[in-house]
Amino acid sequence: xxxxxxxxxxxxxxxxxxxxxxxxxxxxxxxxxxxxxxxxxxxxxxxxxxxxxxxxxxxxxxxxxxxxxxxxxxxxxxxxxxxxxxxxxxxxxxxxxxxxxxxxxxxxxxxxxxxxxxxxxxxxxxxxxxxxxxxxxxxxxxxxxxxxxxxxxxxxxxxxxxxxxxxxxxxxxxxxxxxxxxxxxxxxxxxxxxxxxxxxxxxxxxxxxxxxxxxxxxxxxxxxxxxxxxxxxxxxxxxxxxxxxxxxxxxxxxxxxxxxxxxxxxxxxxxxxxxxxxxxxxxxxxxxxxxxxxxxxxxxxxxxxxxxxxxxxxxxxxxxxxxxxxxxxxxxxxxxxxxxxxxxxxxxxxxxxxxxxxxxxxxxxxxxxxxxxxxxxxxxxxxxxxxxxxxxx
Amino acid sequence: xxxxxxxxxxxxxxxxxxxxxxxxxxxxxxxxxxxxxxxxxxxxxxxxxxxxxxxxxxxxxxxxxxxxxxxxxxxxxxxxxxxxxxxxxxxxxx
Ligand SMILES: Cc1cc2nc3c(=O)[nH]c(=O)nc-3n(C[C@H](O)[C@H](O)[C@H](O)COP(=O)(O)OP(=O)(O)OC[C@H]3O[C@@H](n4cnc5c(N)ncnc54)[C@H](O)[C@@H]3O)c2cc1C
Ligand code: FES
Numbered sequence: 001x002x003x004x005x006x007x008x009x010x011x012x013x014x015x016x017x018x019x020x021x022x023x024x025x026x027x028x029x030x031x032x033x034x035x036x037x038x039x040x041x042x043x044x045x046x047x048x049x050x051x052x053x054x055x056x057x058x059x060x061x062x063x064x065x066x067x068x069x070x071x072x073x074x075x076x077x078x079x080x081x082x083x084x085x086x087x088x089x090x091x092x093x094x095x096x097x098x099x100x101x102x103x104x105x106x107x108x109x110x111x112x113x114x115x116x117x118x119x120x121x122x123x124x125x126x127x128x129x130x131x132x133x134x135x136x137x138x139x140x141x142x143x144x145x146x147x148x149x150x151x152x153x154x155x156x157x158x159x160x161x162x163x164x165x166x167x168x169x170x171x172x173x174x175x176x177x178x179x180x181x182x183x184x185x186x187x188x189x190x191x192x193x194x195x196x197x198x199x200x201x202x203x204x205x206x207x208x209x210x211x212x213x214x215x216x217x218x219x220x221x222x223x224x225x226x227x228x229x230x231x232x233x234x235x236x237x238x239x240x241x242x243x244x245x246x247x248x249x250x251x252x253x254x255x256x257x258x259x260x261x262x263x264x265x266x267x268x269x270x271x272x273x274x275x276x277x278x279x280x281x282x283x284x285x286x287x288x289x290x291x292x293x294x295x296x297x298x299x300x301x302x303x304x305x306x307x308x309x310x311x312x313x314x315x316x317x318x319x320x321x322x323x324x325x326x327x328x329x330x331x332x333x334x335x336x337x338x339x340x341x342x343x344x345x346x347x348x349x350x351x352x353x354x355x356x357x358x359x360x361x362x363x364x365x366x367x368x369x370x371x372x373x374x375x376x377x378x379x380x381x382x383x384x385x386x387x388x389x390x391x392x393x
Numbered sequence: 394x395x396x397x398x399x400x401x402x403x404x405x406x407x408x409x410x411x412x413x414x415x416x417x418x419x420x421x422x423x424x425x426x427x428x429x430x431x432x433x434x435x436x437x438x439x440x441x442x443x444x445x446x447x448x449x450x451x452x453x454x455x456x457x458x459x460x461x462x463x464x465x466x467x468x469x470x471x472x473x474x475x476x477x478x479x480x481x482x483x484x485x486x487x
Contacts, residue, residue, distance in 0.1 A: 035425050042428060148428050229436050229472060276405075276431060281475075303479030314476035319436050 003029040003164070005370065006185050006194040008171050008208055011041040012147055012355055013348050014200030015154035016363030021198075022161035024367050029192060030163060031185065033170035036155060037148040039202050041355065043292065043324030045225065045272055045280055046147050047238050048357035049087055051114060051139040052245055055106045061361055061377055063112065066143050068360035073145075078153035080145050081275045087142035087238040088117075088126060089245065090133050090309060092256070096242045097134045099254070104137050114139050126235050128312050142238065144272065147356045154363075166192075174211040182212075182344035198346045198366055202327045203290070205335075205349035212342045216335070217387055218350045220325035222288045224298045226306075228279040229317045234310060235279070240270035241309065259304065267301040269309050281306050281313070285326075292323045326352045336362055337384040338369060346370065347384055401449070402442040404435020412446060416453045423450045436472060 007018045010032035018030040032038070048066050053059040066084075073082035091097040097116075104114040117125065118135045125138060155165060166187070174197065175184035185192045199208045199216075209216035228234075246254040261267075267284045274280060284298050299321055307313050329335065329350040339345045348366045351358050361376065368375045396410035407430045415421065415429050423446055426432060432446055433439035439446075451458045 035422055037428070038424070152429070226475075226478075276434075299478055300480060303475045305479075307475055307479050314479075315474055317436075317472040317474050318478055319472045320434075320438055 001029070001191075002193045003027050004194070005029075005196045005198060006031055006192060007198045007200055008032075008185070009039070009199070009201040009204070009349075010036045010151065010155070010165070010167065011039045011200060011202050012037070012151055012154075012359040013041075013202065013351065013362055014198075015151040015158075016359040017198050017200055017348055017366050018163050018363075019154040019158040019161075020363040020367040021370065022158040022163040024371060025161075026370075028158070028163050029166060029194070030155070030158075031166045031169050031171055031187060031192070033168070035167055036165075037151040039204070040324045040326065041151055041202075042148040043225075043322050044147060044223070044326075044356060045238075045270065045282065046274070046356060047087065047142065047144045047272060049139070049142045049238070050107075050112060051087055051089060051137055051142055055103075055110055057377060057381070059107065059110065059112060062354070062357055063141070064376065065358055065361040066141060068364070069143060069145060072153070072360060076153045076157050078149070078156045080149040080153045082143065082145040084141060084143040085237040085273070086138065086140045087240070088122075088235075089137040089139075089240060089242045090122065090129065091136050091242045092133060094134060095254070096246070097136075099246065100135070100137050100242055112139075113141065126237075126239060128234055128310055129239070130309055130311055133309070136242065144238065145356070146275065150356070150359065171208060171211070174208075176212065176342070180342060182342070196344045196346065196370065198348055198370075200348050202349055202351075202355070203325050205327065205347060209347075212339075212345055214339060214342060214345075214384075215387075216347060216349070216384070218327045218329055218335070219287065220290050221328035221352065222286045222292065222323055222325050223283050223353075224294060224302060224321060224323040225283065226281040226299060226302055226318045227320045227322070228281060228313075229319050230277040231279070231316050233273075234312060234316070235271055235273060238270070238272045239309070240283075241268050241305075243268055259301075261297065261301040262305050265298050265301045267298070267305050269302075269305045271306065271310065278319075279316075281318075287328075290325060292325060294321045294323055327355065328352045331386070333382055334358060334362065335384050336365055336369075336379055336382040339384050401445050402430075402432035402435060402439075404437050404441070405431040405433075407432035407442075409449065412449050413453065416450050420454060421450075422454075423447050426450060438472075 173186040399409040
């Protein structure tokens with residue numbers, strides 16, 4: 001078997017990459033150790049937002065990706081439940097609202113529609129929210145989709161362009177030839193020949209890196225979700241606490257007034273409606289290795305925090321819980337890059353909490369990199385070599 | 394009863410026909426059937442339907458049912474309200 005390019009990992013990033021490469025005319029094989037979307041892309045939330053991005057290129061790329069999803073929803077034959085429902089950031093205190101106002105103003109001056117709402121407007125938009133919240137940021141373009149259906153949709157379409165899918169094939173070794181060029185991918189089921197590899201293995205990307213002798217600094221960062229029973233409308237869109245964003249932006253030093261449990265487990269409220277009328281309630285962030293078991297203390301903390309924002313939840317049942325692991329990197333930017341020391345080896349991983357959002361643009365830009373075209377955005381900040389430079393300087 | 398009318402997953406109202414079609418079209422595992430059809434993702438957490446789903450899949454794909462739990466039960470073992478999970482009432486309910 002011989003392919004132009006082997007993509008490793010059928011998560012949302014690998015599926016998108018396989019789709020854009022196949023569409024560009026390459027002969028592509030997608031190799032996945034389990035089923036399609038058996039990693040993080042079926043254990044996550046389901047939104048593509050601009051409102052959780054830093055002003056500038058992060059927001060620009062996020063916005064572009066949403067536009068691409070809109071197009072894909074029309075182009076692809078498989079329905080992945082895309083809708084632009086909007087999202088609402090809620091502020092608990094005056095201070096949070098003040099930071100929110102500054103943030104939204106900056107985004108607006110870049111041309112993005114983000115609207116500040118006061119207490120009264122907040123309750124008009126989402127009547128079930130607690131009455132004592134100060135206000136929030138409402139972003140209409142923010143969108144939602146079903147991540148594993150996105151994976152199925154990309155694959156269905158890519159197959160029309162000749163994609164060959166190898167599920168239940170675990171990559172064990174990578175063989176290289178003269179000048180260290182990629183030659184073969186060795187799986188538990190056999191050998192596949194190729195000159196190029198795109199490593200889309202998410203939190204497992206570092207294990208694939210080990211096979212070619214490079215250190216990819218991606219680490220798993222866990223997050224738990226509680227799924228509610230099907231119930232009457234609780235919220236119409238993604239609603240989350242602004243503190244979540246503040247805890248993500250390390251340059252802002254803000255401390256929430258929360259219980260020890262919530263504090264210790266790094267819990268921040270988020271809720272999303274699904275097409276099936278269940279709600280996904282989260283969330284938390286923790287470094288806990290590759291463990292994706294549910295933790296009772298975290299469930300407790302998430303439930304406690306959620307009821308503070310949505311008191312109606314107290315009578316709603318949680319029918320199951322799950323956890324996923326985000327592919328985290330220290331500078332919170334994905335790696336979308338070739339690897340100079342291993343000719344033919346590319347990385348598209350490390351999207352942390354943004355992989356769903358960034359999937360289309362990532363697949364497209366990796367394809368541009370491989371074809372030697374100019375990428376849609378200047379992605380020098382996403383280069384793998386940034387870690388080497390960091391060590392030297 | 395026909396496959397179109399036989400409900401396998403009562404919580405999500407998924408018929409035997411839908412499950413059979415999905416396995417045949419995608420030649421897939423129980424897990425994938427669940428993601429594609431929502432069978433097993435309902436209120437009872439698959440307690441009622443998962444064995445049937447496993448059997449239907451195994452019959453069509455001719456792969457034995459794996460020992461590792463294909464459609465794993467996920468905690469909480471029984472549905473519980475947020476009040477119970479989160480520990481009591483809160484005072485900002487007005
Ligand atoms: C709780 C939670 C909520 C989230 N919410 C959002 C959100 O709302 N919006 C958003 O944009 N992002 C969100 N994310 C982040 C998002 O889920 C991830 O960034 C994204 O799923 C990563 O996709 P991936 O394709 O890189 O990785 P994965 O989906 O993990 O795919 C990697 C694949 O590689 C395969 N693989 C690994 N090793 C091998 C091998 N040796 N051989 C073959 N295959 C291999 C794995 O089996 C896996 O299928 C959330 C994450 C979590 C945990
Ligand atoms: S009968 Fe299928 S989930 Fe309850």
